[in-house]
Amino acid sequence: MSNQLLKENPIAVFDSGMGGISVLRELLKVMPNEDFVFYGDSANAPYGTKTREQVRALTFQHAKNFFEQGCKALVVACNTATTAAVRDLRLMYPDIPIVGIEPAVKPAVLSKENPTVLVLATPMTIKGEKLHRLIAKYDDQANIIPLACPGLMDFVERGDIDSDELEKYLQNLLSIYRQKNIDAIVLGCTHYPFVAKKISEVMGNNVAIFDGGAGTAREAKRRLQVKGLLNPRTEKGKVYFENSSSDPKMIELEKTLCKMKFDDIELNK
Numbered sequence: 001m002s003n004q005l006l007k008e009n010p011i012a013v014f015d016s017g018m019g020g021i022s023v024l025r026e027l028l029k030v031m032p033n034e035d036f037v038f039y040g041d042s043a044n045a046p047y048g049t050k051t052r053e054q055v056r057a058l059t060f061q062h063a064k065n066f067f068e069q070g071c072k073a074l075v076v077a078c079n080t081a082t083t084a085a086v087r088d089l090r091l092m093y094p095d096i097p098i099v100g101i102e103p104a105v106k107p108a109v110l111s112k113e114n115p116t117v118l119v120l121a122t123p124m125t126i127k128g129e130k131l132h133r134l135i136a137k138y139d140d141q142a143n144i145i146p147l148a149c150p151g152l153m154d155f156v157e158r159g160d161i162d163s164d165e166l167e168k169y170l171q172n173l174l175s176i177y178r179q180k181n182i183d184a185i186v187l188g189c190t191h192y193p194f195v196a197k198k199i200s201e202v203m204g205n206n207v208a209i210f211d212g213g214a215g216t217a218r219e220a221k222r223r224l225q226v227k228g229l230l231n232p233r234t235e236k237g238k239v240y241f242e243n244s245s246s247d248p249k250m251i252e253l254e255k256t257l258c259k260m261k262f263d264d265i266e267l268n269k
């Protein structure tokens with residue numbers, strides 16, 4: 001395949017389900033002229049409560065399929081799959097840009113002197129060595145509290161980003177942290193930006209919320225640029241929405257979340 005052809009090929013974006021759409025939205029802002037294949041693995045979701053081996057096997061399989069289809073790069077828009085598999089994926093495909101996502105701990109820590117930072121993520125991300133190393137790097141500058149949120153992604157998978165049930169779940173999860181003077185919350189799972197408004201309401205609106213999606217999108221663009229793989233065309237690209245679930249509603253939900261306007265909460269990027 002010539003380099004020219006490769007430049008015109010799509011970028012694969014993958015998550016266990018709807019969460020990756022929060023990253024796709026940022027990718028579309030910085031690379032509107034690219035084509036994207038978005039793949040949500042909702043049939044196998046959630047990933048965060050599976051074993052590391054299960055998540056690795058699923059991620060390797062999806063990556064193989066994307067590259068066989070000719071995708072020129074892969075954005076692993078899932079913190080859990082990044083934790084479990086991205087290092088090895090890069091060894092398997094050294095010539096292809098592969099970008100993962102990690103919780104935005106650094107900007108949250110640097111947002112204030114000695115802040116108390118709550119990191120919300122799936123059980124696997126919270127247990128993972130990657131997050132422990134990230135926390136160790138900054139724990140002399142902040143009080144960092146990791147908190148596993150099993151079940152939170154399921155609300156977003158159902159398209160529920162605003163119900164009383166969701167509010168009850170968040171009250172149960174977060175009420176004890178309201179007395180701990182939390183300065184910043186890091187959304188360490190790509191599903192959570194869709195419920196950021198509710199999280200903010202439950203925690204009190206002056207807690208700053210950090211999400212890694214925009215940083216990941218900028219990094220993906222930088223990596224494509226370095227390799228000379230940005231699409232040179234000037235017209236808008238296309239997004240191909242795919243999902244492993246046989247329920248056609250899942251692809252509809254991907255499209256809805258991708259287009260939805262969120263004007264009521266400003267995430268720190």
Ligand code: DGL
Pocket residue numbers: 015016017019020045046047048049077078079080081122125153188189190191
């Ligand atoms: N969206 C995913 C993440 O960023 C995982 C959610 C899940 O499947 O548990 O970690």
